[in-house]
Amino acid sequence: MRILHTSDWHLGRSFHRVGMLAHQAAFVDHLVDVVVDEGVDVVVVAGDVYDRALPAVDTVAVLSDALGRLRAAGAQVVLTSGNHDSAGRLGFASSVLEQGGVHVRSRTADLARPVLLGDEHGPVAIYGLPYLEPSMVADELGGQRSHQGVLHAAMARVRADLAARPTPTRSVVAAHAFVVGGQISDSERDISVGGVGAVPLAVFDGVDYVALGHLHGRQRLSETVRYSGSPLAYSFSEAAHVKGSWLVDLGPTGVRGVQPVLAPVPRPLVTMRGAIATLLSDPALKHAERAWCQVVLTDAARPRAAMAQLQQRFPHTLSLSFEPEAGGGAADDYAARVRGRSDLDVCCGFVEHVRGSVADDVERGLLADAPERARELEQGDAA
Secondary structure (H helix, E strand, O other), X not given: OEEEEEOOOOEOOEEOOEEOHHHHHHHHHHHHHHXXXXXXXXXXXXXXXXXXXXXXXXXXXXXXXXXXXHHHOOOEEEEEOOOOOOHHHHOOOHHHHHHOOEEEEOOHHHOXXXXXXXXXXXXXXXXXXXXXXXXXXXXXXXXXXXXXXXXXXXXXXHHHHHHOOOOOOXXXXXXXXXXXXXXXXXXXXXXXXXXXXXXXXXXXXXXXXXEEEOOOOOEEEEOOEEEOOOOOOXXXXXXXXXXXXXXXXXXXXXXXXXXXXXXXXXXXXXXXXEOHHHHHHOHHHHHHHHOEEEEEEOOOOOOOOHHHHHHHHOOOEEEEEEOOOOOOHHHHOHHHHHOOOOHHHXXXXXXXXXXXXXXXXXXHHHHHHHHHHHHHHHXXXXX
């Protein structure tokens, strides 16, 4: 049996205010091609199908199109809810969808109800574990009120069901969790407090393959426990990620092989740092002209219209920050810089610091009036 493991589609998400839905639809095109070209039997989506609990209408339409086309291409689909999804909404009409080969697992009641498939080597049981919020499911599962506790309880149900099935029944678990050893990035919503959300790898012992979701970097925790990662980059911390899925082949006794499948890249990510004049003239940055760019300017004085200047050469610059390399030390301590100075001096000093040039006479007049007006308004509110 051939399984395509993917996750964290985050349909409807934007990247620094750039809508990604068209690129997400292109990823669906890619998945359909892989299913056809590689003879995929099952597509497993391990959570965070949507980016928010209440997805927009056009976002729902992309998922509807994806499920219909994947089924038409010949693959069963198993998907679970993640911490970004509304489990109830994603699971709507799941019993009807199941009759058509789309298997949604979003309820704790279905933890030990696998999707049962088979090939020439016998049965395959695919268990879908949705994101399990400890405060909501611990009592129902009878586990400790922690991510490790509820996943341990969920896997106990899985193992009990698997033990009652004919031997050999090969097993796959799709789970949405933060497993110890996984590498995080900036675009994941934290599900841990002080590390409490981290789950040890041993929780999944006894399963032939574990298809993980939640972390956005494609990674291997063991030969048979892997994150597929998100198909698209959702933060500049993912610039070094190689996005894609895992193509898993099950043989007669378990996993026979796992191959990476590369996802299409709409634009590369580039992070640049330096003075604006250098960045705008450096021929070595030619590759960044078509990339989404994150820029850190190190000029001693903040350049005027810096974003507009940068976008003339790098039109897809999305993030801009300033970290002047000049100066530093005790003089940069704001408490020291304002000590003993009048309100007007503080305001004018702030303008000079931010803009890189001193306030003119008109601006000084406005700034002189501002503190007094603020005090008058404050006294009026207090009265």
